[in-house]
Structures are given as C-alpha cells and as structure tokens.
Amino acid sequence: MIRSIAIVGGGTAGWSAAACLARFLAKRQTKITLVDSAAIGTVGVGEASVPNIHNFNAWLGLDELDFIETTQGTFKLGIRFDDWRERGSSFFHPFGKYGVGFEGMEFHQCLAKARELKDDSALADYSLPIALARGDRFAQPLLDAKSPLTDYGYAYHFDATLYARRLKRYAIERGVAHLDRRIADVRLAENGDIAAVEFDDGSSLQADFFIDCSGFRALLIEGALRTGYESWQRWLPCDSAVAFPCERSPGSLSPYTVATAREAGWTWKIPLQHRVGNGYVYARDLLSDDAATSALIAQMPSAPAASPNYQRFTAGMRKRFWNRNCVALGLAGGFIEPLESTSINLVHRGLSVLMDYWPGIPVDERRAAAANRHFELEQQHIRDFIILHYKLTARRDTELWRQVAAMDVPDSLQHRIDTFRSCGTLLQYDAESFKPESWLTMFNGFGVLQESFDSRVNDIDVPRMLGALGVIRESVRRASSEALPHEQFVAKFCPAPRA
Numbered sequence: 001m002i003r004s005i006a007i008v009g010g011g012t013a014g015w016s017a018a019a020c021l022a023r024f025l026a027k028r029q030t031k032i033t034l035v036d037s038a039a040i041g042t043v044g045v046g047e048a049s050v051p052n053i054h055n056f057n058a059w060l061g062l063d064e065l066d067f068i069e070t071t072q073g074t075f076k077l078g079i080r081f082d083d084w085r086e087r088g089s090s091f092f093h094p095f096g097k098y099g100v101g102f103e104g105m106e107f108h109q110c111l112a113k114a115r116e117l118k119d120d121s122a123l124a125d126y127s128l129p130i131a132l133a134r135g136d137r138f139a140q141p142l143l144d145a146k147s148p149l150t151d152y153g154y155a156y157h158f159d160a161t162l163y164a165r166r167l168k169r170y171a172i173e174r175g176v177a178h179l180d181r182r183i184a185d186v187r188l189a190e191n192g193d194i195a196a197v198e199f200d201d202g203s204s205l206q207a208d209f210f211i212d213c214s215g216f217r218a219l220l221i222e223g224a225l226r227t228g229y230e231s232w233q234r235w236l237p238c239d240s241a242v243a244f245p246c247e248r249s250p251g252s253l254s255p256y257t258v259a260t261a262r263e264a265g266w267t268w269k270i271p272l273q274h275r276v277g278n279g280y281v282y283a284r285d286l287l288s289d290d291a292a293t294s295a296l297i298a299q300m301p302s303a304p305a306a307s308p309n310y311q312r313f314t315a316g317m318r319k320r321f322w323n324r325n326c327v328a329l330g331l332a333g334g335f336i337e338p339l340e341s342t343s344i345n346l347v348h349r350g351l352s353v354l355m356d357y358w359p360g361i362p363v364d365e366r367r368a369a370a371a372n373r374h375f376e377l378e379q380q381h382i383r384d385f386i387i388l389h390y391k392l393t394a395r396r397d398t399e400l401w402r403q404v405a406a407m408d409v410p411d412s413l414q415h416r417i418d419t420f421r422s423c424g425t426l427l428q429y430d431a432e433s434f435k436p437e438s439w440l441t442m443f444n445g446f447g448v449l450q451e452s453f454d455s456r457v458n459d460i461d462v463p464r465m466l467g468a469l470g471v472i473r474e475s476v477r478r479a480s481s482e483a484l485p486h487e488q489f490v491a492k493f494c495p496a497p498r499a
C-alpha cells in the first residue's frame with residue numbers, strides 16, 4: 001500500500017491531483033502532502049476547457065453553478081475558428097453531434113448523399129450548439145430529451161487561479177497537508193526511486209509516491225529521473241505565447257472561444273464574467289515578442305488590464321508519464337498548444353489513468369507500462385487533432401502557413417485524412433478525447449470533401465431522408481431561438497461576485 005504521497009506543485013495540476021486523490025483515497029490511510037512555492041507562483045494562464053471537466057467536477061461532487069460563480073466562469077459551447085482555412089473564413093467547432101442518423105446510417109453520410117442531390121444546406125445547420133452560439137445564447141442540454149439534438153456537450157471558461165483555489169479548499173477540507181517551501185533538490189534512493197524532496201531551509205519531505213506538478217520545470221520527472229522529452233515541434237512550430245486580460249464590456253457574452261489564425265500563429269479570445277482573456281500563440285523565429293504583443297493589443301476589445309504574461313514551450317510529451325514511483329501531470333508531463341483547450345483535460349485524464357492503474361509499493365512495472373501506453377495514446381490523438389488544424393489550411397500568405405501546409409504529418413493522422421477523403425469514415429480509437437463529430441467539423445471546416453459515401457446510403461428512402469433533414473434544420477432553428485441570451489442565463493443562475 002502507498003502510505004504517503006507528495007504532490008509537487010500547486011497550480012491547476014497540483015490542486016486537481018490533491019482534490020482527486022483526497023476523494024479517491026478517502027477510505028485509506030494515505031497521507032497526502034502538497035508542496036508549492038508562493039514565491040515561484042504558477043503559470044497564470046489556462047482559461048478554457050473541454051466537456052470532460054464535467055466528469056472531473058462531478059467525481060468531486062462540485063456543483064456546476066457554484067463552480068461557475070466561484071471561478072468567474074461562463075459556458076463554452078465550442079470554438080469559433082476565424083481565418084484558418086483562408087482569410088475571411090469562419091467555422092465553429094461545437095461539443096456535440098450533428099443532426100440525427102437515418103435508417104441506421106450516420107448523419108454525415110446521409111448529408112453527403114443529400115449534397116450529391118444538390119441539397120445545399122450546411123453541416124452547421126444541423127447543430128443546436130452552433131445555432132445557440134450564433135445568437136450568443138445558452139441552454140443546458142435536456143437530459144430527458146425526446147430529441148437527440150438537445151443532447152450535446154459543453155464546457156466552461158473560467159479563471160484557472162480561482163479554480164485551483166476552489167480545489168485547494170476541497171483538498172484541505174479532506175485532510176491534504178499544504179507546505180509552502182521552495183524545493184532545492186531531489187534525493188534518490190539506492191534503487192533509483194525518488195526518496196525525498198529537499199527544501200532550501202534544510203528540511204525535507206519523504207514519500208512513497210510522488211506526483212510531479214511542478215510546471216515546465218519538471219523537477220522530479222526530468223530534473224531527478226531524466227525521463228526524456230519527445231518533441232513535436234516539427235509539426236507544431238509555435239513555441240511562445242503572450243497573454244493579457246482586458247475588461248469585458250457588458251451587453252453581450254459569447255458562449256464560445258474565438259481562435260483566429262494570424263501571421264505567425266493564432267490568437268485567442270475567452271470571455272469570462274469579469275474580464276476577457278486574450279493571447280497570441282506564435283513561432284518566435286517568425287515573429288518577435290514585441291510584434292506579437294502589438295498585434296495582440298491591436299485586436300483586443302479594450303486596453304490590457306495587466307502586464308503581459310510571456311511563456312515559452314516546446315510542444316511534446318514526457319517519454320514516460322509514469323517513471324518509477326513518480327507520475328507527471330500538467331506542464332511537467334508535456335504541452336500541446338491551447339488551441340483546443342486540452343491541457344487541464346489531460347491533467348484530469350492523467351488522474352483517471354493513474355486511478356485505473358493505482359499502484360502499490362514497490363511499483364509493479366507492468367502497471368506503469370500499461371498506464372504509460374494508455375496516456376501516450378491519449379496525448380498522441382490530441383496531438384494529431386491539433387496538427388490537423390494547421391495541415392489543412394489553404395493559407396499560403398505567410399511563412400508559417402506555407403511551412404505547415406507543406407509538412408509531412410504523423411502516419412496516424414495521414415491515415416485518418418486519407419480514410420475520410422476516400423469514403424467519409426471517421427476513424428475512432430481507444431483513448432480519444434475528440435469524438436468523430438469533432439474530426440468531421442475540422443474536415444468540413446477546412447473544405448475536405450469525402451470523395452464517396454457509405455454505399456448503404458443508396459438503400460435508404462432518400463426522399464424521406466431529405467424531408468427529415470428539413471425537419472432537423474427547423475427544430476434547431478426553433479430550439480435555439482427559445483434559449484436565453486448567455487449573459488442573462490449567467491446573471492440569473494450563476495453570477496459571480498463583482499471582481
């Protein structure tokens with residue numbers, strides 16, 4: 001049995017781990033201690049999520065509306081991608097399925113058939129979250145829905161510092177000990193496992209098992225255990241970001257993130273209740289920090305409300321998520337640029353994998369290997385999904401877009417693109433964070449057409465299918481017009497205290 005756990009780092013990753021393990025180990029006699037350093041601080045960015053955050057919060061028993069209130073949060077139906085396919089283009093990635101299948105056939109195969117018959121409706125016409133987003137409206141999905149159209153996913157925008165604070169309160173209430181100390185060194189045992197972390201005041205903390213949430217420093221997994229890092233920079237060349245919050249003007253609150261392709265990367269706009277988060281993710285060999293900062297400020301809705309937060313990173317993952325008696329979560333474990341807001345999701349997914357393979361001491365290497373394989377796949381699928389956003393662009397106007405359009409992509413991704421092109425099949429594997437409809441969104445948004453469709457579509461009653469498409473479009477239009485404006489929804493059900 002593991003009797004003691006040390007979590008190193010008190011950012012979103014560290015406090016997520018502390019809260020999750022406090023709940024998981026509630027009935028066992030395991031001492032959990034989290035060490036962080038207020039003097040070092042946290043990365044201070046990360047405001048958007050994917051729907052899996054529901055599962056994590058539900059596991060902890062956090063009430064949704066209370067979570068929104070305490071984190072200055074808003075609802076997120078998806079991401080609007082502007083200027084990605086080409087300048088002036090726009091498409092929306094919703095967290096939900098499109099339409100309803102017909103006579104056992106997948107919806108998108110039916111739509112492909114309809115298009116062959118000159119139906120000119122757009123994929124977006126069959127998505128309730130997109131219709132809601134277009135009107136800046138929000139409604140929670142109906143759990144007892146009569147129509148599958150009203151069963152969609154959504155996520156949140158939130159202040160990650162406030163989220164970490166909420167998780168901290170949760171963890172401490174359940175017995176997690178907290179030390180504010182600066183780690184100066186890591187002591188290894190004779191067998192090479194981590195024995196203790198040593199503080200700059202001369203004291204130390206021993207534990208059976210360690211969770212490295214020390215951010216980009218990766219003090220244990222890399223600093224002490226030399227695990228190695230697999231770089232994905234040849235596919236994801238952006239290596240820098242600058243972020244600023246600014247004031248939000250009342251009047252409209254978008255229930256989505258905006259990601260806009262720019263000269264040497266892309267910018268984000270994330271609406272919270274008390275502010276708008278803005279950032280530019282860019283390739284530094286193609287754009288200087290100053291130029292990125294000016295470009296970002298020029299497109300912000302109001303003046304910066306804080307000084308710029310600059311970050312440097314290398315896209316990639318630690319070669320092993322779990323090495324000896326240590327698991328790395330969050331930025332210590334790797335980083336994929338925040339284009340689809342996947343980092344906090346990976347923290348939560350990593351915790352889920354850790355619980356699935358929960359070890360004893362000494363660690364059974366077979367379990368660690370299984371967990372590593374699972375988590376590696378999870379990260380690689382997300383990597384492929386993000387690379388897709390670059391590879392499919394038709395832009396050739398700047399060096400970045402010329403480079404990414406010409407690059408070779410991982411075989412796993414090329415295989416998905418080729419398969420979709422040839423027959424419209426949306427491949428799906430184990431450990432996927434993004435469902436087929438997300439891949440469909442990208443192919444459609446970037447204008448990748450399926451060259452043929454599932455031949456079984458020819459056997460369905462096509463006139464009835466075309467009629468059903470019309471009914472779906474009308475239902476989406478009607479349901480979206482009945483929902484409350486997002487700003488009113490938040491003000492009514494989960495207003496945060498004034499900042």
Ligand SMILES: Cc1cc2nc3c(=O)[nH]c(=O)nc-3n(C[C@H](O)[C@H](O)[C@H](O)COP(=O)(O)OP(=O)(O)OC[C@H]3O[C@@H](n4cnc5c(N)ncnc54)[C@H](O)[C@@H]3O)c2cc1C
Nearest residue numbers: 009010011013037042043046048183215330331338343344
């Ligand atoms: C530009 C950018 C934008 C992002 N946007 C998103 C987003 O929209 N959505 C999303 O899900 N994720 C996003 N992320 C990722 C997200 O910010 C992180 O995944 C998340 O905040 C977790 O960070 P962390 O806890 O791993 O690291 P950090 O927040 O850096 O925390 C590290 C902790 O380690 C402690 N520490 C370090 N060294 C020592 C030491 N020597 N002694 C003691 N303590 C130490 C620090 O005090 C701190 O508590 C973004 C990241 C970047 C860079």
